[in-house]
Amino acid sequence: RLYPLSKTYAHLLEEMGYFHLQASKPDTVGVALRDSPVGLAAYILEKFAVWTKKDNKFLADGGIEKKFSLTDLLDNVMIYWVTDSITTSMRLYAESLAINQWSLGMEKIPANVPVACTAAPEEIAYTPRAALLLKFPQLVHYTHPPRG
Known part of the structure; x- marks a missing residue:
């Protein structure tokens, strides 16, 4: 699963952009997403499509309805929308990866x-x-x- 490394690294670079954004600029991204229900849905639903099956990104509809009902997907998006919690959910990445957290050495315990x-x-x-x-x-x- 790790080899060939070039394929693994290429996939990580392609699919981990969200991680970098949420770890480094959660408030900026959060403000943008909390202002647009369509933007929020696009951001979340893209993850459902690609994380379900890597090749779904090549499908016109993202293959999203192959595994999930639209009702269930909308329920997921609405949890973030009505509770206004997309920004705080992204802060988990920033807070978990903060330099002051890593300097404690907790990951080694x-x-x-x-x-x-x-x-x-x-x-x-x-x-x-x-x-x-x-x-x-x-x-x-x-x-x-x-x-x-």
């Missing part, structure tokens, strides 16, 4: 609780079992489903 992990084939980033065990020594279940 093992989480000694039972953990299970599913490594779906369509995940944006794949974490090998060995890497997970560094943080989660009580990894009790690790599976690779055939799709998802």
Whole structure:
């Protein structure tokens, strides 16, 4: 899943732009999205399409209705719209990646609780079992489903 690295890195660069935006400018992006219900829907629904299946980005409709009903998708968008919470949901990225958080070394402390992990084939980033065990020594279940 990690190899060839060039393909993995190309995919990460293409699909992780949202991560950089939300980690570095959550308030700017949030203000824009909270001002436009259509913009908010486009931003969220693109993630549903591409994160469900990488090749969906080549389909005219994003293949979005192959796995989700429009009602369920609209419900998801409306949660953010009516609660005005898109900006605060994006702040999680900025706050988790803040330099002052990383300087504490919290990421190096093992989480000694039972953990299970599913490594779906369509995940944006794949974490090998060995890497997970560094943080989660009580990894009790690790599976690779055939799709998802």
